Each structure stands twice: as C-alpha cells, then as structure tokens.
Amino acid sequence: NLPRKDSNAVTMGARENLCISGNDESEGQEAVRKIKEETVNGKGTILYAIVPTFLHCDLASMKSIRQFVQQFRAKNCPLHVLVNNAGVMLVPERKTEDGFEEHFGLNYLGHFLLTNLLLETLKQSGTRSRNARVITVSSATHYVGRLHLNDLQSRCSYSPHGAYAQSKLALVLFTYRLQHLMTADGSHVTANVVDPGVVNTELYKNVCWATKVVKWMTAWLFFKTPEEGASTSIYAAVSPELEGVGGIYLYNEQRTKSTDVSYDEELQRRLWTESCKMTRISDVGSRDL
Numbered sequence: 001n002l003p004r005k006d007s008n009a010v011t012m013g014a015r016e017n018l019c020i021s022g023n024d025e026s027e028g029q030e031a032v033r034k035i036k037e038e039t040v041n042g043k044g045t046i047l048y049a050i051v052p053t054f055l056h057c058d059l060a061s062m063k064s065i066r067q068f069v070q071q072f073r074a075k076n077c078p079l080h081v082l083v084n085n086a087g088v089m090l091v092p093e094r095k096t097e098d099g100f101e102e103h104f105g106l107n108y109l110g111h112f113l114l115t116n117l118l119l120e121t122l123k124q125s126g127t128r129s130r131n132a133r134v135i136t137v138s139s140a141t142h143y144v145g146r147l148h149l150n151d152l153q154s155r156c157s158y159s160p161h162g163a164y165a166q167s168k169l170a171l172v173l174f175t176y177r178l179q180h181l182m183t184a185d186g187s188h189v190t191a192n193v194v195d196p197g198v199v200n201t202e203l204y205k206n207v208c209w210a211t212k213v214v215k216w217m218t219a220w221l222f223f224k225t226p227e228e229g230a231s232t233s234i235y236a237a238v239s240p241e242l243e244g245v246g247g248i249y250l251y252n253e254q255r256t257k258s259t260d261v262s263y264d265e266e267l268q269r270r271l272w273t274e275s276c277k278m279t280r281i282s283d284v285g286s287r288d289l
C-alpha cells in the first residue's frame with residue numbers, strides 16, 4: 001500500500017525515488033512504465049509520489065555492480081530500503097564474468113558486494129526513528145542447503161540443486177552477520193531475510209520438462225502469483241511493526257525459524273571473511289574477529 005499523496009505534496013517535493021535495477025533493460029523499463037501508469041490517474045494527476053527510474057546492474061559482474069553503485073551515489077539520494085531480490089535457479093554449470101560459479105556468484109556474492117558498497121549510504125540514510133532496511137530474498141531451499149566453505153564454487157562436485165541451495169543458505173548467513181555488524185556499530189540499519197514461497201515466475205525456466213508440465217497444470221492451485229510472492233518482501237520493507245527489528249527470517253509475513261546451521265555465528269563470520277576476499281573489499285567485521 002503506497003502512501004497516497006495529493007498533487008500539492010508532489011509539487012512541494014515530497015517524492016520517493018524508486019530505483020529499479022537489473023541486467024535486462026527492457027524488463028526494467030517495462031516495470032518503470034507500469035509503475036508510472038499506476039501512480040498517475042487518467043487525467044494525468046499524480047496519485048502516488050513515486051519517481052521510478054531504471055539503472056543497469058549485472059549482478060554476475062563485479063565491474064557492473066561497482067559502476068551501478070557509482071551511478072547511484074552520483075544521484076545523491078538517500079537509500080532507505082535495499083531489496084536484494086535477483087536470482088537464477090538450476091542453471092547449468094557455468095561461471096560469472098569474474099569466474100565464480102553462477103548461483104554462488106550472482107545470487108550470493110553479487111548481493112554481498114552490492115550491499116557492502118551501499119552500506120555507507122544506508123548508514124547515512126537510517127535514523128533512530130526510521131532505520132534503513134536491507135531485505136534479502138532467500139528461499140525455503142536453504143533448509144536443504146550445505147555450505148562448503150572449502151569448495152564454495154562447487155568445483156569438486158557440481159549439482160544445480162546443491163549450488164542453488166548453497167547460495168540461498170549463504171544469503172541467510174550473510175543477513176544475520178550483517179545485522180550483527182550493524183548492531184555492533186550502532187548503525188541505524190536493519191537486515192532481514194525473506195522466503196517468498198512458491199511463486200509462478202520465470203525462475204523455473206531451467207527445470208526439466210516433466211516439472212514444467214506439472215507446474216503448468218498445478219500452478220493455479222499451488223503457486224503464488226508474483227504479486228502474492230512479493231508481499232513478504234514489501235512487508236519487510238515498509239511495515240511499521242518491523243521498525244528497528246533485524247536479523248529475522250520471514251515467511252508469509254511471519255517471523256520463522258531458518259535452518260539451525262544458519263544461526264552458527266562462527267560460520268557466518270567465516271563466510272563473511274571469505275566473501276570479502278573474493279569480492280576484494282575490506283572486511284568491516286574483522287575488528288570483532
């Protein structure tokens with residue numbers, strides 16, 4: 001539910017900027033067009049003071065992530081909510097531009113680097129009464145995930161399911177570590193992780209044909225629509241109940257327990273340190289080693 005603004009408020013400058021980013025320019029511009037359409041009525045009156053823009057960012061490329069952050073920072077906008085949503089599932093064994101296994105590199109390391117590069121902006125934007133929020137989209141698949149700290153790139157043995165599950169478990173560990181660091185730092189930034197449920201989207205384009213047939217026949221019954229799938233992320237991003245609340249896993253807008261191993265603080269710390277090395281950033285958490 002977007003806050004409805006009257007047109008005076010809009011002309012007075014009470015606008016919220018919404019930056020949509022992704023590696024698919026046409027998909028992003030289409031999202032911008034739809035949001036503009038929904039925020040303006042038939043007479044051209046602005047109903048919601050949202051200004052959407054699209055900025056290119058390929059999460060499978062550290063160079064692209066760095067360029068995106070530079071462009072974003074150049075706008076001099078505050079950043080109150082960052083939603084780490086992008087993902088791929090069950091892709092064949094292949095590497096990102098930087099040589100990382102694609103699930104781990106894109107789903108996890110891409111968001112790890114993006115969040116870290118935006119951390120100063122988030123810290124500057126959050127206040128005691130309005131914390132900046134980092135929302136990261138994981139999956140119930142993380143419950144079957146195993147983190148192979150000695151083989152994060154799945155070089156020893158590759159399975160698309162295993163690689164996807166590992167990337168989603170890494171995102172949960174990352175969120176809890178980030179919250180720990182933000183609390184230790186006294187920053188007004190919270191980090192939460194979300195499971196959207198089973199949603200009828202393009203994510204399933206790499207599943208086998210038999211699964212595609214089953215999905216096609218049962219999606220109307222068992223799958224959420226993309227709008228329903230987005231609801232927990234939106235809840236985490238804007239709900240007043242979650243003001244100042246961080247380090248939780250949410251499913252169906254409810255606080256839920258993630259897998260036991262995700263609460264292992266030593267594992268969270270080791271993954272963070274390893275991720276800093278892989279993305280070549282300084283380890284903000286190294287002080288409490």
Ligand SMILES: NC(=O)c1ccc[n+]([C@@H]2O[C@H](COP(=O)([O-])OP(=O)(O)OC[C@H]3O[C@@H](n4cnc5c(N)ncnc54)[C@H](O)[C@@H]3O)[C@@H](O)[C@H]2O)c1
Nearest residue numbers: 022023058059060085086087138139197198199201202203
């Ligand atoms: N659909 C489900 O049932 C389900 C279940 C659990 C978790 N999830 C998670 O929800 C999130 C959204 O997935 P979805 O279901 O909407 O799938 P989707 O395929 O419709 O959306 C994935 C998005 O990621 C973007 N993306 C892919 N590669 C990218 C790259 N290199 N750089 C930048 N952006 C890139 C795509 O453009 C797309 O917008 C994912 O993280 C996924 O793992 C989905």
